Amino acid sequence: MTLNTIDFTRLHPASPNDSSSWPHKVERPRFLIQAVVINVLQPRISRGAQLGQSDKHKYPLDNDTYLLVGIVPIMKGDTKTAILDAAQELIQRRGVNAMSYHHISEAIGIRKASIHHHFPTKDALLDALIQRYTAYFLGLVDSIVKSKKNPAEQLLDYAGLFEATLSEGKQDKACLCGMLGAELSSLGSPAAAGVKRFYRENEARLVRILEEGKAQGQFHFKGEAKLVAAMIFSLLEGGALVARAEGGHKRLHAMVEQTLKLLLR
Numbered sequence: 001m002t003l004n005t006i007d008f009t010r011l012h013p014a015s016p017n018d019s020s021s022w023p024h025k026v027e028r029p030r031f032l033i034q035a036v037v038i039n040v041l042q043p044r045i046s047r048g049a050q051l052g053q054s055d056k057h058k059y060p061l062d063n064d065t066y067l068l069v070g071i072v073p074i075m076k077g078d079t080k081t082a083i084l085d086a087a088q089e090l091i092q093r094r095g096v097n098a099m100s101y102h103h104i105s106e107a108i109g110i111r112k113a114s115i116h117h118h119f120p121t122k123d124a125l126l127d128a129l130i131q132r133y134t135a136y137f138l139g140l141v142d143s144i145v146k147s148k149k150n151p152a153e154q155l156l157d158y159a160g161l162f163e164a165t166l167s168e169g170k171q172d173k174a175c176l177c178g179m180l181g182a183e184l185s186s187l188g189s190p191a192a193a194g195v196k197r198f199y200r201e202n203e204a205r206l207v208r209i210l211e212e213g214k215a216q217g218q219f220h221f222k223g224e225a226k227l228v229a230a231m232i233f234s235l236l237e238g239g240a241l242v243a244r245a246e247g248g249h250k251r252l253h254a255m256v257e258q259t260l261k262l263l264l265r
Contacts, residue, residue, distance in 0.1 A: 080118045082108045084129050092165070092173040096126065096183050123188035126180075130194035133176045134201070137161070141205050151213030152260060155232075158209070159256040162236045167249035174244060178237040203229045210263075219263045228263075235259060 086107040090099040101112045101122070119125035144157045165173050177198040184192055206229035213219035221228050235255060243252045 079108075079110060079114060082110075083115055083118055083125070084132060087125055087129055088133065088176055091129075091179050092176055095179055097186055123191060126187065126191040127194060130177065130180070130191055130198065134194065134198045137175075137177075137198070138201055138205070141202065145205055145208055151209050151216065151218055152264065154209050155206075155213075155260060155263075156256065158206070159236060159253075162240050163249045163252055163256075166240050166243060166252055171248045172244055174240040175237060178240060181237065182241065199233065203233050206232055213263070220265055221263055232259060 083104055086104045087099060090103055090107070101115045104115055105112045115125075119128065140161055141158060144154050147154060147157075149157065162175060165175055177195050180187060180191065180195050181199070184195060187195070203226070207225045210219060210221070210225040210228055210232075214221070214225065236252070239252050239255050243249065247254075
């Protein structure tokens with residue numbers, strides 16, 4: 001699997017002292033762009049075009065793909081969505097215990113009282129955020145499972161969702177529910193239940209891909225598909241956390257390719 005270089009444009013302005021101001025070039029796995037842009041999401045007006053940016057540097061992902069990678073867009077008149085976006089951005093980079101209403105207030109320039117108006121408690125905010133992220137992520141996965149691609153290609157596209165998150169910006173983000181799962185004991189009951197549901201639903205969809213691959217004679221794993229699905233999901237969630245510290249999305253992609261080789265034997 002080869003890599004290509006694609007121009008990306010930041011959806012919010014870089015600070016004057018930010019030496020990495022956009023647009024700049026970032027490496028993205030080619031299959032990832034195909035999975036997220038072409039095969040998973042139906043083309044719509046790009047968010048870059050919607051915000052009036054030049055055609056030369058349109059943001060290549062779909063209007064709503066920021067829900068996956070956690071990019072904070074420019075929001076006008078939708079305070080509730082802006083709060084959710086900022087919270088997701090903070091959690092995906094720092095973790096839930098390093099995210100506070102003070103941090104959100106600074107990120108989007110509103111008073112903490114305004115945040116409490118929409119989300120009286122942090123638990124309420126997390127519950128809403130997990131529900132939004134889960135619905136969107138599983139929608140992407142369902143599109144992959146329903147596609148006409150063979151199971152091996154579907155598995156690569158699925159892994160591409162995790163690589164998309166890891167490869168964004170400074171390459172320091174992980175799946176929202178992966179970050180929350182690392183601090184599960186500090187979450188309230190609704191949030192913890194939401195994270196566990198996210199895990200179960202993902203593994204159930206991986207089982208479908210694995211069983212179809214085995215039925216077609218493409219995958220040759222031994223044992224229960226449910227356990228193999230749990231192994232793959234754990235590799236992607238845990239691998240993304242490790243790759244944040246060393247190797248980035250290239251390391252995660254290499255692990256995915258090695259796992260696929262084992263399945264195809």
